[in-house]
Amino acid sequence: MSLEWLQTDLTTWRPSAQYDLVTSAFMHSPVDFPREAILRRAVSAVAPGGRLLVVGHGGFPPMSEHVHDTEIPPFPTPDEVLASLDLPTGWIVEANALIERTVKWRDEKDVVLVDTVLRVRRVD
Ligand SMILES: C[S@@+](CC[C@H](N)C(=O)[O-])C[C@H]1O[C@@H](n2cnc3c(N)ncnc32)[C@H](O)[C@@H]1O
16 A cells, blocks of 8 residues: 655646545635535546545534524535535445534533535445
8 A cells, every 4th residue: 555645736636546545524615615526526536446435514613603604605414415426326325424523622621513424435
């Protein structure tokens, strides 16, 4: 197994190879950002038999100043992420969930965060 680190602008990145695992973690941006197009390019980087794992925020953390901000579009649900991938036939959904996890906020209070988790596998 080898690992290559690449620092690049995802808005212009094009995959040049295919991998057994392609993963995207919390790829959100407050600026205009072609997230769905980038994820579709990530789909094209998955080798036959490989997987794409997309983890994201399911909502703002309860202590966020944005938690009641109706001006900000909601984070996509796992179903919306799945639909945006526009997968061809030959893929199966292995996980499609909202998952809660408890973290320490500033090393003190327990807060519950919600993540979206989508894992799909290319079967052929
Ligand atoms: C919410 S952070 C998540 C970071 C990391 N994946 C993690 O899970 O901790 C979003 C990241 O996307 C990066 N980012 C924003 N726009 C980008 C772009 N056009 N190309 C590459 N990275 C970008 C930001 O610099 C930031 O590090």
